Amino acid sequence: MTLSIIPVPGIGEVQAGMDLAMVILGALEAAGLDLEDHDIVVVTHKVVSKAEGAVASYGSDAEYQAIKEREATAVIRRRGDLMIAVTRQGFICANAGVDRSNVKPGQVVLHPRDPDRSAHRMRVRFELATDKQLAVIVTDTFGRAWRRGLTDVAIGVSGMPAIHDYRGTTDTWGRELEVTEVAVVDEIASAADLVMGKADAVPVAIIRGLSWQEGEGRATDLVRSPGEDLFR
């Protein structure tokens, strides 16, 4: 029942066009790690975006601001340079996911074009290479409306549902649970971040020992429709 969170070292700097799944499998092998059945491979989006070429160059601060505006499909709030915006997938985060950290000077990393698809493609590669049943989660670091500090969340998912649905489950006294939908992939993303760090080059972690429901899921399942959203 104990859960292990295993950092995967040795990924190195990822360049556009690299086969990231192969890079990760190589790093696992070099570290003496095997993928086991029902492992979850958590990958920070930054290396996914770099491999897919989802980066942009800027020469001035005005150009950097323009990239942020271009990536946003809607802006929720602005304060100074901070822009809380909606991404193409519907995620709400700072700067529409555009980030200047851990990338060459003069470049920014964008969100992958379709992070669920990125996760799916990696999962297929990992499963073919290992003959195990796996899940893949692509993560980013988001702020929260009412709490200081940031946490990692899922922006791409493959192989498992994004939400663990407890509807119909009863407690010891036979009462239906009030907590019915747990964003389990966000909890996994946060757990993985604990071994990754922000400045260290550990963009991949393995979650081992979690009992998860099989099935198709997408990180976009976590997007609350504007009609249900009380806080836009």
Add this chain to the structure above:
Amino acid sequence: MTLSIIPVPGIGEVQAGMDLAMVILGALEAAGLDLEDHDIVVVTHKVVSKAEGAVASYGSDAEYQAIKEREATAVIRRRGDLMIAVTRQGFICANAGVDRSNVKPGQVVLHPRDPDRSAHRMRVRFELATDKQLAVIVTDTFGRAWRRGLTDVAIGVSGMPAIHDYRGTTDTWGRELEVTEVAVVDEIASAADLVMGKADAVPVAIIRGLSWQEGEGRATDLVRSPGEDLFR
């Protein structure tokens, strides 16, 4: 470097007046588990509240609603029966932390009167009993403004800072990180929830192998002041 998340079984039903720290130490011993130096003991607030008598009885739905109103220091949004409210500590969550699940019919569990203090008292007891340096986190399950599903967060902390501060840290290229404050105790709360489940009686988990900064911290450090809050 591998992190372990170890569920602690055998806590059983907690009653008002019980010495929860002793109950947890007993459950650890019965399960053949020892606390090690730098372990983090994560405890769901529900057992803390029950032990401290932070529960209330209601005979009708109107009385249940009245308890919620009484626990709220301010209301952020309402929709039907759902109330997003500010707790005494300043946390923003559904129903001001009042929950009817996993408690005797006719009762609700409230937040502990001072969850940081609850965490501190347990840490002192654990450290005295084991002669190890430990941290304690008390958790609850909160919704998020813009993402479906709930995740566990910290509402009480002792022994470690709530936020890991990366200010001044630079990336490989010497650029200051844009992500400067990670809510590490919320990530730990979410990680622990992965082994706890919502209907199972596993209200305690041990996080082992995490390298954390020593120092005093409080979960209330995560409260964003109303002036900084763009989303009230």
